[in-house]
Amino acid sequence: MSVKTELEVAGRKVLVSRLDKVFYPETGFTKGDLINYYVRISPVLLPHLKDRALTLKRYPNGVGGEFFYEKKCPSHRPDWVMTRAIRRESKDDFIDFCVINDLPSLVWTSNLADVELHTSLALARKPERPTMMVFDLDPGPPADIVACSQVGIWLRDLLTSVGLQCFPKTSGSKGLQIYVPLNTASTFDATKAFAHTLAQKMEREHPEEIVSRMLKKLRTGKVLIDWSQNDDHKTTVCVYSLRAKDHPTVSTPVTWDEVQACLDKKDPEVLSFESDEVIKRMDERGDLFAPVLTLKQKLPKVEVLGT
Secondary structure: OEEEEEEEEEOOOEEEOOOOOOEEOOEEHHHHHHHHHHHHHHHHHHHHHHHEEEEEEEEEOOOOOEEEEEOOOOOOOOOOEEEEEEEOOOOEEEEEEEEOHHHHHHHHHHHOOEEEEEEOEEEOOOOEEEEEEEEEEOOOOOOOHHHHHHHHHHHHHHHHHHHOOOOOEEEOOOOEEEEOOOOOOOHHHHHHHHHHHHHHHHHHHHHOOEEEOOOHHHOOOOHHHHEOOOOOOOOOOOOOOOOOOOEEOOEEEOOOOHHHHHHHHOOOHHHHOOHHHHHHHHHOOOOOOOOHOOOOOOOOOHHHHHO
16 A cells, blocks of 8 residues: 655645655656656746646656556546546547646646646647647657757748747657747648648758658658647647656757757757756756747748748
8 A cells, every 4th residue: 555645735735655666767766756856847837738738648657667648637636626628539529638737736647657748739728729830850760869950950940931930849758849839820720731831841852851751661860840740639748748768858948059059069968858957957047938838920821831
């Protein structure tokens, strides 16, 4: 029987258990460390979780064990954990998703071994309206995040040429993700079509480095520009989320200078950050991803990309 501890978190009582259980065997990072990380990073994390449907990715026995995704917010949740009913894909019924708007709710999900936080690109109250567009740069070995850095810079330059600012973050795994804030009226049909056309254009311009099709046989040594994440029923890993890798790496916002440095040095470690490093970066730099929440940009018509 696991021993439960009651924590006082922002005026609420949250039960946690088995805090000494090792979640990352290679480093000894425990469940308590996981909860502590999410508490410490919460000032910059919570704004990116706010009002978004959360899909939990739970690792009850740590990152080396089995995991499962959980869209429906657990029925045993405290009554203060917010939920939002969103229509299930291709069906007429709804799923009650967790919506994590405060620290007690974040601690509660962390205690469920929710190592990774996966969020919608839309707010839960308007699930058909993306507030951002995303490009997931996924390297096919032997390509790595150095190759992603080059593709990311090409992508940034193309987006800049059509009047769009974008912001990079690491996936926390092996790739790079480029976010384009919109925060104006748009649709997933529009963002998906734009992202797809852009990815195809870049593949034509850089056929030796880039692929836009999902077939694994095409991806060896190239970077997949995954445009398909721009979908109302898909999620992306939230900025500042831990990842279930050998070490407690984090999906970390970075500057374009850092992306350029990774490319110049040809060193993947330039863009690899673990939990302690990310806390330090937050203390020194604040939230590099804050503009994604506030910058208003109108998605151009896909025709601006030409052929």
